[in-house]
Amino acid sequence: MGSERRDRVVLAVVVWCVLVSQVLLYPGLADLVVALGASGIDAATAFLVAEVAAFVAFASVWGALSDTTGRRLRWIVAGAVGGAASYLLLAALPALGVGFGVALAVRVVGGAFTIGAFSLAVTTLADLSGGNGRNMGAAGLAIGLGAALGAVVGGRLSTVDPLAPVVAAAGLLLLVAGLAATVTERAPTCREMGLRAVVTGLKTRPALAVPYAFGFVDRLTAGFFALVGVFYFRTQFGLDAAGAGVVLALFFLPFALLQYPLGVVSDRVGRFYPVVVGSVCYGVAIVGVGLAPSLGLAAGLMAVVGVFGALVAPATMALATDLVPDDERGVALGGFNVAGSLGFLAGFLVGGLAADTLGYLPSFLVVGGLEVAIAVVALRAVRRLEPFADPEQGVHAADG
Structure with a gap:
């Protein structure tokens, strides 16, 4: 081999x-x-x-x-x-x-x-x-x-x-x-x-709906920036395609480089703070981009959005794998990815519709507000599920 x-x-x-x-x-x-x-x-x-x-x-x-x-x-x-x-x-x-x-x-x-x-x-x-x-x-x-x-x-x-x-x-x-x-x-x-295994896994372990919901909303924000973010920076600040690409990279670069170390942090402090508190900060930072009066401030906030995204993403995925035994992790991650793909699709639809009918600032408020809302609504659920995850002792599966 x-x-x-x-x-x-x-x-x-x-x-x-x-x-x-x-x-x-x-x-x-x-x-x-x-x-x-x-x-x-x-x-x-x-x-x-x-x-x-x-x-x-x-x-x-x-x-x-x-x-x-x-x-x-x-x-x-x-x-x-x-x-x-x-x-x-x-x-x-x-x-x-x-x-x-x-x-x-x-x-x-x-x-x-x-x-x-x-x-x-x-x-x-x-x-x-x-x-x-x-x-x-x-x-x-x-x-x-x-x-x-x-x-x-x-x-x-x-x-x-x-x-x-x-x-x-x-x-x-x-x-x-x-x-x-x-x-x-x-x-x-x-x-x-396949999809059938994902659905079966969600039925037998409904607790997976919690990380799946976070994964959906997190990817919704990514889809929003891929579409509305590009149009926003080009029309509001007069950037060409190259400039818009650089601003997008200000989000993606810290999002990529910090996922591993911040994932390790979630192993040490637990999933609650990275997932819940991180999601609130992530949503507030998204709204901040839409409120920023200058290109420099908006671009700087894009980097902040990337940092908080890197805090949330690995902890949310880890929460999905925490809730199942080792031989079911593949199915759990499969379901997480399906939820993420649906979220990316929703980001295009929700963001595009909001920007086209309401304007750019309301669209940032809608998408950032969704990120804050999921954290508030699921706060107790994440706190309740966290004891099932013990990075030192292994995984204890949750059934509900």
Whole structure:
């Protein structure tokens, strides 16, 4: 068998590449939808929703396929190649003279393929030995750094050509296919990771609804910044795509780099303070970005949002795994990721609708308020569940 350390690094690079390919499009989204035959925040919302809706619909399909066949890597390659082909087709659409509706259809197909490469790469990391914390830490670091680099590079590329990030994304996914082909297959033949297993796990352990709810709202805020945040900084402060990408990176960089150390903090102090108090501070910081009167202050607050996001995210995911025994952690994390994908989708819809109908400041108030609200509503539930998590002694499963 190949070296697990090497495979861990390669799989982290795979996850990183997929995130970079996705986020490359965000800073120049306004210009991209114009190139594809539409304009405005409603068209940008539809463009993002098309992909993430496919993520939600097909993530469990890829999981079930990999479980049934006992193979993951071949499906990572297939998902990456299909995603790359979809990006190349998307880049060719303006020359073909087709409408924006065709672009949305291509986005759905591309999302259906790309989520296979991403979700199965993360699952393959979980298949490795060496500790779930180490493997998921590698995934979290790759996700955060991928989003940060994608925001900066995507913004730069968009100033050259609105379609340049799309072509670059295709190249990255082809690289993913090549890298995945070098990893040793270690998929278990008896693990059920499909949507049915997730639903069953939630029914048997309803306490998981608490971290799932936090995961939903946390990812909702990320979706909000990916769409509304970009439009806000470009229209309110006159930034181009490159500038908007840098501001997004101010959030993603601390969010990536601080997850591991702040996850260790949650092991020492418990989940309550990072999850509940962190969520309140996170929501207040989001509102602060919308209230900031200057670009410098708003950009600085984006970094603060990233710090509090890094405090909340690993503790919330850890709470989900705290509540189940070791042999059910895969299903618990699968459910957490499904909730997160739904939250990302809701972030586009809620944020886009609020910004389009109410304006930017109300949209920041709505999204930041949701983060504070979930912390207040679930305060007692998190306090009640925390005794089930003992990082020194192991996991004590909660049934309700």
